[in-house]
Amino acid sequence: MKIPNFADIRAAKARISSFVHTTPLLTNNTINSISGAEIHFKCENFQKVGAFKFRGACNSVFALDDNSAAKGVATHSSGNHAQALALAAKMRGIPATIVMPNNSPQVKKDAVAGYGADIVFCKPTLEARESTLEQVIAEKGHTFIHPYDNFNVICGQGTAALEIFELSSEFEAIIAPVGGGGLLSGTAITAKSQKPGIKVYAAEPEGADDAYRSFKAGKIIPSKNPDTICDGLLTSLGELNFEIISQYVDDIFTANDEEIKAAMRLIWERMKIIVEPSSAVPLAVVLTNKELFAGKKIAIILSGGNVDLGKLEF
Amino acid sequence: MKIPNFADIRAAKARISSFVHTTPLLTNNTINSISGAEIHFKCENFQKVGAFKFRGACNSVFALDDNSAAKGVATHSSGNHAQALALAAKMRGIPATIVMPNNSPQVKKDAVAGYGADIVFCKPTLEARESTLEQVIAEKGHTFIHPYDNFNVICGQGTAALEIFELSSEFEAIIAPVGGGGLLSGTAITAKSQKPGIKVYAAEPEGADDAYRSFKAGKIIPSKNPDTICDGLLTSLGELNFEIISQYVDDIFTANDEEIKAAMRLIWERMKIIVEPSSAVPLAVVLTNKELFAGKKIAIILSGGNVDLGKLEF
Numbered sequence: 116m117k118i119p120n121f122a123d124i125r126a127a128k129a130r131i132s133s134f135v136h137t138t139p140l141l142t143n144n145t146i147n148s149i150s151g152a153e154i155h156f157k158c159e160n161f162q163k164v165g166a167f168k169f170r171g172a173c174n175s176v177f178a179l180d181d182n183s184a185a186k187g188v189a190t191h192s193s194g195n196h197a198q199a200l201a202l203a204a205k206m207r208g209i210p211a212t213i214v215m216p217n218n219s220p221q222v223k224k225d226a227v228a229g230y231g232a233d234i235v236f237c238k239p240t241l242e243a244r245e246s247t248l249e250q251v252i253a254e255k256g257h258t259f260i261h262p263y264d265n266f267n268v269i270c271g272q273g274t275a276a277l278e279i280f281e282l283s284s285e286f287e288a289i290i291a292p293v294g295g296g297g298l299l300s301g302t303a304i305t306a307k308s309q310k311p312g313i314k315v316y317a318a319e320p321e322g323a324d325d326a327y328r329s330f331k332a333g334k335i336i337p338s339k340n341p342d343t344i345c346d347g348l349l350t351s352l353g354e355l356n357f358e359i360i361s362q363y364v365d366d367i368f369t370a371n372d373e374e375i376k377a378a379m380r381l382i383w384e385r386m387k388i389i390v391e392p393s394s395a396v397p398l399a400v401v402l403t404n405k406e407l408f409a410g411k412k413i414a415i416i417l418s419g420g421n422v423d424l425g426k427l428e429f
Numbered sequence: 430m431k432i433p434n435f436a437d438i439r440a441a442k443a444r445i446s447s448f449v450h451t452t453p454l455l456t457n458n459t460i461n462s463i464s465g466a467e468i469h470f471k472c473e474n475f476q477k478v479g480a481f482k483f484r485g486a487c488n489s490v491f492a493l494d495d496n497s498a499a500k501g502v503a504t505h506s507s508g509n510h511a512q513a514l515a516l517a518a519k520m521r522g523i524p525a526t527i528v529m530p531n532n533s534p535q536v537k538k539d540a541v542a543g544y545g546a547d548i549v550f551c552k553p554t555l556e557a558r559e560s561t562l563e564q565v566i567a568e569k570g571h572t573f574i575h576p577y578d579n580f581n582v583i584c585g586q587g588t589a590a591l592e593i594f595e596l597s598s599e600f601e602a603i604i605a606p607v608g609g610g611g612l613l614s615g616t617a618i619t620a621k622s623q624k625p626g627i628k629v630y631a632a633e634p635e636g637a638d639d640a641y642r643s644f645k646a647g648k649i650i651p652s653k654n655p656d657t658i659c660d661g662l663l664t665s666l667g668e669l670n671f672e673i674i675s676q677y678v679d680d681i682f683t684a685n686d687e688e689i690k691a692a693m694r695l696i697w698e699r700m701k702i703i704v705e706p707s708s709a710v711p712l713a714v715v716l717t718n719k720e721l722f723a724g725k726k727i728a729i730i731l732s733g734g735n736v737d738l739g740k741l742e743f
Contacts, residue, residue, distance in 0.1 A: 387702060389701040390701075
């Protein structure tokens with residue numbers, strides 16, 4: 116299993132920098148007073164398609180040689196990776212097929228279709244997704260771009276942290292949310308290569324704590340019936356991701372949904388920006404472990420801002 | 430009646446620049462496609478206290494000579510100006526008294542008190558506000574800082590537009606929401622002095638269209654029983670503001686609450702930022718007058734981001 120190194124992440128940055136947004140790093144005085152730490156938020160909610168996922172998808176698509184690229188790309192996803200891959204393929208001018216569960220929300224189907232990707236529907240089970248995807252690949256010769264257990268995806272996700280270190284190397288800790296581990300593993304490689312002494316922490320919802328349990332057990336323990344408002348963090352750790360996380364991550368903390376909602380509300384109210392629940396887990400972890408972070412300069416990656424506002428009454 | 434000129438606004442900028450945030454100017458591809466225009470949003474929702482009001486309050490407080498300043502400042506307001514003045518006074522280390530209606534929401538009382546200002550409650554009528562304020566001023570020797578009908582407040586508000594022109598002078602139109610007219614009049618002076626050919630437009634809710642009617646009639650027609658979700662735009666035009674607006678503003682457009690809500694949702698969903706309803710009126714106006722703005726480079730001032738999120742179910 117080949118683990119990416121920092122040169123791979125630097126190469127990813129060179130490859131995608133004209134396609135992705137360099138997102139801002141924001142601070143907030145009130146949140147600093149409440150937490151007792153100096154927190155710098157990397158705003159991937161402002162990234163294209165509203166999430167860091169676009170970095171990895173973009174790097175995977177543009178890393179393909181011309182022959183493979185011409186045959187297109189495919190994935191199974193109903194989330195941000197689906198839109199990210201569809202947009203990246205559109206930018207390179209190549210076909211993309213997204214396998215989506217037939218019960219996906221209309222707004223997500225529309226978004227993927229809006230980027231010009233083909234959608235193939237399947238039953239809403241992991242087995243159906245995987246078998247349908249295999250069929251698509253066999254028929255069309257597409258390259259499968261896994262949402263997180265993929266070398267180039269991980270390198271792409273690592274470019275968010277790289278932008279942070281390009282602004283300052285004084286951070287004592289960096290915290291990313293963990294679902295499949297794509298963002299966390301890319302972040303960890305970048306952070307430890309840029310500053311070996313930095314602490315790399317993961318933040319995970321209590322109701323989907325497979326990464327926490329896997330990390331402590333030293334082997335992958337798959338997620339079973341996860342239950343959390345963080346719809347972006349339901350998946351189990353990937354193999355390559357677990358390998359990297361075991362090697363580079365210092366610790367994983369969990370927070371419950373009430374703590375996550377309170378942190379999310381704080382970000383909305385005080386920073387006036389919209390983040391999805393998954394993005395708020397790192398701040399929830401800081402606020403429930405204040406003694407650990409007090410007085411420290413910390414970077415937190417806000418992973419995305421895709422919330423269904425249809426439910427809100429204005 | 431002395432009207433501020435551009436030198437006054439430049440002086441305001443020099444006076445307040447170490448206290449206010451230089452807010453970002455953001456664009457969004459989707460909103461540009463939908464509108465057919467190239468819109469640059471000046472994000473005063475990211476300003477201190479969450480609204481442009483801090484600029485004017487800050488300029489008024491720091492423009493006082495030491496003797497007057499030592500005696501403190503006062504205003505009547507239950508809105509963003511109350512918090513803005515309280516914070517500005519705190520920064521200069523002088524007393525502030527805010528007259529607030531006794532039915533003000535607890536969260537607003539807490540915010541003002543949190544900045545260390547004294548609060549004097551009164552009955553929720555304009556008469557009670559004014560007479561209570563007079564009493565406070567007579568007793569304490571405070572200087573009254575009117576929320577918008579005030580020379581230095583207008584100069585402070587004009588610094589938001591000045592930051593826009595420091596980035597680019599290529600704008601063909603600039604649009605600000607109008608309530609009392611503080612932001613609009615400062616914006617108009619800056620814009621016309623920086624680029625005489627630019628169009629300066631105001632955007633106003635249909636349910637509180639006193640500025641529209643005053644502008645067309647050539648005299649102030651006070652707001653009567655305004656009814657709109659834009660709680661920041663309920664007041665009538667000030668006298669100094671009307672004078673400036675008559676002279677420098679090209680036109681005033683109105684939008685109804687449904688159009689404003691749709692524009693606000695678009696900003697939340699696509700830009701991932703939180704703005705209050707008042708901020709969305711200019712975009713609503715652009716979207717309902719597409720032919721006028723098609724192909725043009727436009728600046729819109731997002732006036733603030735103070736929304737009661739307590740009502741939202743996460």
